[in-house]
Amino acid sequence: MIAVDKSAQSFLYQQVVELIVQQVENGTLRPGDRLPSLRRLSNKLEVSIPTVRQAYLELERHGRIEARPKSGYFVQAKRINPLVRTQCKSCKPVEVRCRNLIDRVYSSIHQPGMLPLGIANPSLASPATKTLHRAMKRIMARAEARSLTYAPFYGEPGLCRQIAYRYLNQGGSVDPNEVLITNGGQEALTLALKSVAQPGDVIAVESPAYYGMLELIESLDMLALEIETCAVEGIELKQLERALKSHRIAACLFSSAINNPLGCLSSDEYRRELVELLERYQVPLIEDDVYGELFFEGPRPRPAQFFSRKGLVLTAGSFSKTVAPGYRIGWLLPGSYGEEARKLKRALSCSSGLLQQLTLADFMASHDYDRHLNRLRPILRQNAERMVACVEKYFPAQTAISRPRGGSVLWLELPPEISSEPLFEAAREQCISIVPGGIFSAENRYQNFVRLSFGHPWSEEIEHGIETLGRMVQQQLQKAA
Ligand SMILES: Cc1ncc(COP(=O)(O)O)c(C=O)c1O
Missing domain, CATH: 1.10.10.10 (Winged helix-like DNA-binding domain superfamily/Winged helix DNA-binding domain)
Structure with missing residues (x-):
């Protein structure tokens, strides 16, 4: 033809x-x-x-x-209904009570045989298994018995140096001795929060916030204060300033560059303003930068710490989202809280896995890390486009969809009649795991929202799963009419 x-x-x-x-x-x-x-x-x-x-x-x-x-x-996907605002009118500190729902969500996420639209594991979209295994074999051949001993308390120097070198390439000067290696990003956030705040203190978080942060605040008996977050840029700075004037905020815990679940990516200029604002009020910022490398369009967002003048910014990074969550290796740049953070690291977990640290140092030094990221980013971006297109095809027209500019999750606002917890349970019965929106708020918001992950190789099963979910939402909507 x-x-x-x-x-x-x-x-x-x-x-x-x-x-x-x-x-x-x-x-x-x-x-x-x-x-x-x-x-x-x-x-x-x-x-x-x-x-x-x-x-x-x-x-x-x-x-x-x-x-x-x-x-x-x-x-391009035909984009209807982009999600722009989040729901956050009141602004008061609250106790967090999200553990029960988190338990239920985790049990579904980790159940074998589930369609994995719940778990945010972007490295699975293009795993670095072979190169990583090769690096580990090299290390085991070279380091022999040493690789089985304890790592230095604060991190293997070779890995700390590679991390510092990477920051240099992003235009920041980091002393390798300041890099504190942790058990994943979650431990970095824990050390940071314990270094700057006490039980009973108020911690400002984004709304919606990553539920791991909320669970951490709950476990440390602190209070959460949700701040409205724009689905395009990030935290609403005006609302944040009003909150700083009216509450004694001990620290802010924000995904400053790429947010989970919104997938928004703030500009460097915005992050500079955020840091200036917080340092004016002498409030530490703990920035969760675990998605920072997974931007869809370059250059890499610069960590907020680069804009700090008073040392009040602590940066949490991790290899979980980029390479291997099972390695449990992350890091903290503790700003001026280094001494406290180091003591806590030693007291809480002694050190982190040496073999994994040596492997990651080798993986970075051989440029395999960069090659892997250069492959992973466009795959995630394509998956995001495909998932947006599927949601538009199968979900009710009133559904609003985030426009992720990085990371591996999509955030959906369903019609107000839909309740995402029953939807989560019904989906689980069909062997589909999703994350209901309520888990991202300390104040029971986002009951008609869900988070879907696109961090897996795209497949017909995923398309069918989204079709099934769309049908369930349509059915709930008809029942509610
Ligand atoms: C925004 C965010 N921060 C931190 C973490 C924890 O990362 P890690 O697995 O390295 O502990 C996650 C994991 O899902 C996350 O999504």
């Missing part, structure tokens, strides 16, 4: 436009797919490069495709 007919009345570029639209509509090209390069398509269709360029510009103007710098042209 001839794709472009030179004897036809219509312009050649319009025929190319129609061809691409047809391919999108019949499902050959899917959201997130890369279009052939200008040269390649012009060769294949036997038309000129300017003709293809004109067609692509036309498609871009109509929002069907998007140009990504240095990457090419990609099919």
Whole structure:
């Protein structure tokens, strides 16, 4: 079949436009797919490069495709109902009581045979298994018995140096002796919070906030104060300033660059303003930067710590989201709280796994880490596009969808009649795990929200799972009418 007919009345570029639209509509090209390069398509269709360029510009103007710098042209999902605001009108500290729901969610997330739309494990979208195993074998051959001993309390120097070197490449100067290696990002957050605050203190969090932070605040008998968070930029700075004036906030615990569950990515300028504001009020910022490397479009967001003048910013990082959650290796840059954080690390967990630290240091030094991240990011981005397209296809039209600019999760606002906890239970019966929105709030908000993870290799099962979920939501909606 001839794709472009030179004897036809219509312009050649319009025929190319129609061809691409047809391919999108019949499902050959899917959201997130890369279009052939200008040269390649012009060769294949036997038309000129300017003709293809004109067609692509036309498609871009109509929002069907998007140009990504240095990457090419990609099919875009038809985005309806972007989610912009979160719900957070009141502003008062509350006790956190989320453990029961977290227990139920974890038991579903980790149940074998579940479709894993609940767990946020982005490295599974493109695992680094082989290269990582090779690095570990090299270490075991080289380090022999040493790899089985205790690591230095505060971290293996080779890994601390690699982490500091990476920050240098992002324009920040970090002393390797300041890097404190932890058991995952969660321990980094624990050490940070215990270093700056006491039981009974008020901790400001985003709304919605990652439930691991809320559980941590609950376990340390602290109070949470939710601050409205814009689904595009992050924390609403005006609301934060009002809260700083009216409450004694001991610390802020924010995912300052890429937020879980919103997937928003704030600008460096915004983070600079945030740090200036908090340092003016002498309030420490604990920034959770575990998703910082998983931005969809460069450059990497710079950690808020780079903008600190008073040492009040503590940065938590981790290899869990990028490489291997099972290694349980993260780190803390403790700002001016180094002494306290080090004492706590020694008292709470002595040190972290040496073999894993040596392996990760080797993995970074050999540039395998960068190669792996360069492969992982576009896969996650494509998965995000595909999941948005599926939700738009199968969920009620009133559904609002976040526009993740990094990370591995999608945040959905369902119609107000829908309650996400019964939906979570019903989905579990169908062997689909999702995370109900209520778990992301200390104040019972987000009852009609859910979080879906796109951090797994895309598959027909995932598409069917989203179709099934969409049907369940439609059924709940009909019952409520
Ligand atoms: C936002 C956020 N912070 C911290 C963590 C904890 O990371 P780790 O597995 O390294 O302890 C997670 C894990 O899901 C997370 O999503």
